[in-house]
Amino acid sequence: MEFSSSPVVTLRDVIIYQDVNTVLNQVNFEIEKGEFVYLVGKTGSGKSSLLKTLYADLPLRSGLAQVAGFKIFKISRDQIPYLRRKIGIVFQDFQLLTDRNVNENLTFVLRATGWKEKSKIKNRISEVLMRVGMGAAGSKMPHQLSGGEQQRIVIARALLNEPVILLADEPTGNLDPDVAKGIMQIFLEINNSGTAVLMATHNHHIIQHYPKRVLKCENGQVLDSVRNNFTLTDSFEI
Numbered sequence: 001m002e003f004s005s006s007p008v009v010t011l012r013d014v015i016i017y018q019d020v021n022t023v024l025n026q027v028n029f030e031i032e033k034g035e036f037v038y039l040v041g042k043t044g045s046g047k048s049s050l051l052k053t054l055y056a057d058l059p060l061r062s063g064l065a066q067v068a069g070f071k072i073f074k075i076s077r078d079q080i081p082y083l084r085r086k087i088g089i090v091f092q093d094f095q096l097l098t099d100r101n102v103n104e105n106l107t108f109v110l111r112a113t114g115w116k117e118k119s120k121i122k123n124r125i126s127e128v129l130m131r132v133g134m135g136a137a138g139s140k141m142p143h144q145l146s147g148g149e150q151q152r153i154v155i156a157r158a159l160l161n162e163p164v165i166l167l168a169d170e171p172t173g174n175l176d177p178d179v180a181k182g183i184m185q186i187f188l189e190i191n192n193s194g195t196a197v198l199m200a201t202h203n204h205h206i207i208q209h210y211p212k213r214v215l216k217c218e219n220g221q222v223l224d225s226v227r228n229n230f231t232l233t234d235s236f237e238i
């Protein structure tokens with residue numbers, strides 16, 4: 001019981017470095033199961049570095065972090081794939097493989113994470129595609145899809161292994177406002193069904209329209225709208 005109520009993310013006195021430079025100092029926050037949290041801050045303030053630390057792309061060198069039940073400090077290389085099965089990643093660097101269709105893109109991930117049975121793979125793919133409103137897109141090549149449609153498939157891919165948290169870096173960047181709203185709706189639906197979301201964004205309209213807890217990277221620190229009690233208008237200076 002204790003396990004099920006523990007936060008999905010816990011950071012204690014974390015310092016985030018890029019090379020020899022300190023990007024963020026004394027980072028302390030928790031994200032509870034099913035929470036929705038925005039991550040904001042000016043360009044270069046450390047949002048991506050923080051997200052990359054959470055999925056163990058950027059090694060944690062100082063402080064304690066637990067993500068989806070995994071201790072990130074000194075996490076061993078062979079544990080990282082298991083951690084990443086528990087977190088869905090929607091990142092600019094994690095685009096679709098352009099030389100295969102949507103079904104093949106998703107099959108690739110399932111096979112790489114231990115799925116073997118063809119019928120189960122097929123069912124799971126059709127479930128996640130339905131969830132993002134792309135039930136008919138399985139045989140399409142990425143280049144046959146719009147930017148917003150590709151982003152939906154990237155979200156579907158992130159959902160394949162039923163993650164406890166989705167980490168998203170600017171998922172509505174480069175999309176026009178209506179398409180961005182559609183993508184945001186999908187994140188909200190996923191969140192409503194119990195998956196926590198941590199979303200880095202510069203999109204003021206989205207934050208204004210769907211107010212949630214905000215973590216703000218500023219001057220090498222992470223401020224928390226809940227703890228530091230700043231207003232949403234302040235956080236728009238991003």
Ligand SMILES: Nc1ncnc2c1ncn2[C@@H]1O[C@H](COP(=O)(O)OP(=O)(O)OP(=O)(O)O)[C@@H](O)[C@H]1O
Nearest residue numbers: 018019023041042043044045046047048049050217
């Ligand atoms: N691979 C890297 N090697 C060295 N320094 C880096 C690397 N990636 C980022 N940095 C530096 O770390 C700092 C934080 O960058 P980061 O990408 O985390 O910011 P960000 O808030 O995500 O910015 P943006 O909103 O532009 O995506 C910046 O000073 C950046 O130049």
